[in-house]
Amino acid sequence: MKPGNSLPESLLKLTLWLLAFYFLLIALAHITSTKLPLFFVYYSVPSEAYQDNIISFLSFGWGVFLATAARDPIQQLNIVRAILVAATGAVAGLSYNNATVDFASYSNDIAIWPFWVQTGIIASVTGWLLLLYLAAKRTSV
Numbered sequence: 001m002k003p004g005n006s007l008p009e010s011l012l013k014l015t016l017w018l019l020a021f022y023f024l025l026i027a028l029a030h031i032t033s034t035k036l037p038l039f040f041v042y043y044s045v046p047s048e049a050y051q052d053n054i055i056s057f058l059s060f061g062w063g064v065f066l067a068t069a070a071r072d073p074i075q076q077l078n079i080v081r082a083i084l085v086a087a088t089g090a091v092a093g094l095s096y097n098n099a100t101v102d103f104a105s106y107s108n109d110i111a112i113w114p115f116w117v118q119t120g121i122i123a124s125v126t127g128w129l130l131l132l133y134l135a136a137k138r139t140s141v
Helices: 007-031 049-071 077-100 113-140
Strands: none
Touching (some): 007 049, 049 077, 077 113
16 A cells, blocks of 8 residues: 555455456456356356357456556546446346346256345445445545
8 A cells, every 4th residue: 555545445446457357358358259157247157159249348348448547546446436326327237137038048057046146245345345445535534
C-alpha cells in the first residue's frame, strides 16, 4: 500500500485487478471453447461457436473496463459505479435465465443447481465490490 492509499482503496484496487484477470480468463475459455465451471456459467449446456465468440469479446470488454478502473479506483469511481450497475444487471439476467429456461429440453442430465451456485458467487462478488466502492468513496472525500 503506497502512502495515502486507504485500506478500502487498496482492497478495491486489488479486487478490480483480480476481476480484470478473471474476465480475461473467461474470454480465453470462451474463444477456445474450454467449458469449465466458473468460466462458463452454463458449461453443461450446448453452445455454438458464434455464441462463445460473442461472450469472449464481451468478457474481454469487461476485463478492459475493470483494468481501467483498477489503475486508479478513486479517480475512476464513476467507472466502478457503472461496473456495479452492469454486474447487478448480469446477476438479474442470470437469475432470470436460471428460473425460466427449460434446460431439460437440451438434456435431462443438465443440473440447474450449479448455475445457481455460480450466479450466487457472482452476486457475492458484486456485493463485495459494492462494499469496497462505498468504503473507498467515504475515505476519498
